[in-house]
Amino acid sequence: xxPVIRLDEPAELSTYRAEHPMIEWEPMRKDAVGRTVYEVxxxxxxxxxxxxxxxxxxxxxxxxxxxxxxxxxxxxxDRTTAHNxxxxxxxxxxxxxxxxxxxxxxxxxxxxxxxxxxxxAHKDQMIQSxxxxxxxxxxxxxxxxxxxxxxxFFLEKSTGRLLPDEQVCAGLDIPSNRHSCTQHLVxxxxxxxxxxxNRLCEARLRICRDIEHNKKKYRQQNIPPERAFxxxxxxxxxxxWPSFFTTIRLCLGTAAEQYLAETNFQG
Numbered sequence: 001x002x003p004v005i006r007l008d009e010p011a012e013l014s015t016y017r018a019e020h021p022m023i024e025w026e027p028m029r030k031d032a033v034g035r036t037v038y039e040v041x042x043x044x045x046x047x048x049x050x051x052x053x054x055x056x057x058x059x060x061x062x063x064x065x066x067x068x069x070x071x072x073x074x075x076x077x078d079r080t081t082a083h084n085x086x087x088x089x090x091x092x093x094x095x096x097x098x099x100x101x102x103x104x105x106x107x108x109x110x111x112x113x114x115x116x117x118x119x120x121a122h123k124d125q126m127i128q129s130x131x132x133x134x135x136x137x138x139x140x141x142x143x144x145x146x147x148x149x150x151x152x153f154f155l156e157k158s159t160g161r162l163l164p165d166e167q168v169c170a171g172l173d174i175p176s177n178r179h180s181c182t183q184h185l186v187x188x189x190x191x192x193x194x195x196x197x198n199r200l201c202e203a204r205l206r207i208c209r210d211i212e213h214n215k216k217k218y219r220q221q222n223i224p225p226e227r228a229f230x231x232x233x234x235x236x237x238x239x240x241w242p243s244f245f246t247t248i249r250l251c252l253g254t255a256a257e258q259y260l261a262e263t264n265f266q267g
Contacts, residue, residue: 001055001153001189002245003267004143007048009089012040017087025076025086042070045094049267050241054093054143055119055193056200058107059243067108071095071120073142075134093143095119099199107203107243115197122194132192138178140189145174148266149257152186155250157208160201162190162246204247211236211251229255237263 016037020028028034045054046068051061053068060068071093076086085091098121099109110116117125123140126132133139146152152172154165164186172182179185190196211232218228233255236248249256 001141001143001146001193001195002052002057002241003146003148004054004093005048005050005267006090006144007044010037010040010044012037013087013089017084021087022082022084023087025072028086038070039065041089041092042068042094045070045092049094050245052241052243052245053096053119055095056098056195057244057246058096058200058203060094060096061243066101067097067104068094069097069120073144074137078135090144098122099197107199110199110202116194116199118194118197118200122197123192126192136192138176139185140192141174141185142176145176146267147172149261151246151249151257152182153246153250155204155208155247157251160204160208160247161196162204163187164190204244207244207247208251211248226255229253230259233259 016028016034020034023031023034029038042065043063046060046063051059051063053060054071072085072088072091073093074085074088074091076091078085096108096119097104098119099113099116100121101109102111102113103109123132123136127134127136150165150168150172152165152168154163155161156163164183166183169181169183169186174182174185177185179188194200214232215228218225218231229252233252236242236252237256237259242248249260
C-alpha cells in the first residue's frame with residue numbers, strides 16, 4: 001500500500017451531486033448521465049493513484065474497466081446523517097477486482113479464488129463475518145492518510161510477505177488509529193485486506209527476483225553498489241508508478257528513499 005494522491009474533484013461529479021444530492025451509488029451507475037460520471041470518477045482516481053490499486057498496488061495501467069472499480073472507504077450505505085457518502089469524492093479509491101474474476105491472469109487472479117481474494121473483495125468478507133467494523137476508518141489504514149515517509153512496511157524477501165516495520169511503526173502515530181499502536185494498525189490492515197495471499201506474495205517475489213537479477217548484472221560489470229542502486233531506482237521509478245511500488249521501494253532500500261525524496265514523492 002502506498003500513499004494516495006487525491007486530485008481535484010471532477011466537475012462532472014460536482015454537477016451531478018448538486019442535481020441528485022442523495023442518489024445512491026447503484027442507481028447513479030444505472031442512470032445514463034450517472035454512468036458517464038462514474039467513468040470520469042474512475043479515470044480521475046486512477047490518474048491520482050498512478051494507475052495502481054489503492055490497496056495492493058497491482059497495476060491498472062491499461063485502465064481496463066473489467067479490472068478496476070471504485071471503492072468507498074467509509075460505507076456508502078451509511079444513512080446515519082444527511083451526508084451522502086456514496087458521492088463524497090474524498091471517500092473514493094480506485095481498486096482492482098481483488099482477485100475475484102476467474103478469467104483473469106496473475107497477478108489479477110489465482111486459484112483457489114477464495115483464498116486469494118484481497119483488497120475490497122476480502123474487506124467486504126471481513127465485514128460480513130464481523131471481523132471488521134463496517135465503519136473501518138482507524139481499524140485499517142486509509143491510503144489517503146498513509147505518510148509518504150517513512151515507509152511503514154517491511155518486506156520478507158524470501159516469501160514476498162509484507163509485515164509492519166516495527167522500528168518505524170514505534171516512532172510514528174496515525175491520527176485516526178483505533179488500535180493500541182501503529183504496528184497493530186499496519187498488521188490489521190494487511191490481514192483485513194489479505195495483502196499476503198499467495199497471489200500477491202508470488203507477484204512480489206517475481207519483482208524481487210527481477211531486481212536481484214539486475215543487481216547481479218551490475219556486479220558482473222564491476223559497477224559500485226551505490227551507483228548501481230541509484231541507477232536501478234531511477235529506472236524503476238522513471239515513469240510513476242510501477243506495479244507493486246512498495247515492493248520495489250523496499251528492495252532498493254536507501255537508494256529508493258533518497259531518489260523519492262529528491263523527486264518530492266508524495267504519493
